[in-house]
Amino acid sequence: MHRRVVPILIVMLTAAAMTVVAAPAFAQDAAPKKWSGAVEAGVVSTGGNTKTSSTNLKAKAVREGTRWRFTTNAAMLHTRDTGLTTAERYLASVQGDIKFTTRSYLFINTTGEKDLFSGFTYRISETVGYGRHLLDRERVDIHTEIGAGARQSEVEAAGDHIDEAMGRLVAKLAWKVSQTATFAEEITSEIGEESTVSRSVTSLLTQISGSLSTKLTYTFRNTTSVPPGTRKNDWETALTLVFNY
Secondary structure: OOOOHHHHHHHHHHHHHHHHHHHHHHOOHHHHHHEEEEEEEEEEEEOOOOOOEEEEEEEEEEOOOOOOOEEEEEEEEEEOOEEEEEEEEEEEEEEEEOOOOOOOOEEEEEEEEEEEOOEEEEEEEEEEEEEEEEEOOEEEEEEEEEEEEEEEEEEOOOOOEEEEEEEEEOOOOEEEOOOOOEEEEEEEEEEEEEEEEEEEEEEEEEEOOOOOOEEEEEEEEOOOOOOOOOOOEEEEEEEEEEEEO
């Protein structure tokens, strides 16, 4: 068997095993399921001597149960400058958590990204692992995740497919600074055989009224090995309007 196929099979078999183990938990989870999440949008347009436009859309949905949790994320960024597209990125992720205690859980995560200016046609990763809330208080929440799995990528110029085993590390902080402001930091690192992809997202959410808030976000990305002509570092600053539900 080809060595590059092995990581993918491991993820699939582990995911199947987790489904079997989790089935009784799902059946016994009699508590009503609660959906929550947020939709955010930011649009900037300028005219005159310089014509630019930028659209930033994000959505998150969480379904919480007594024994399990299901989370989906989606994001889109599109920027044009004088009629030319200068940035276009799509990101989506799905994660299922099986709770052991109020602080620890087992997770399955799948993440896909398509960035037209990254040098890759796409990147998809599948991971299974363990997560734990290190600090879970009313105003501060800190939790980490560690897992292993596989990543598939396609180099745009050459059309080469890269299948590799990888490890995944995640650290998240949410700090309620005041009754209307929350500071958050999320660091994700996927350490693969061919390259390491890391992302840091720093944000400040400020409530305006009821379910409406504004959000200032700074995102930094680093890929240790990229196709020729592509930069290893990428960053963006966004101001969006957020509707929480």
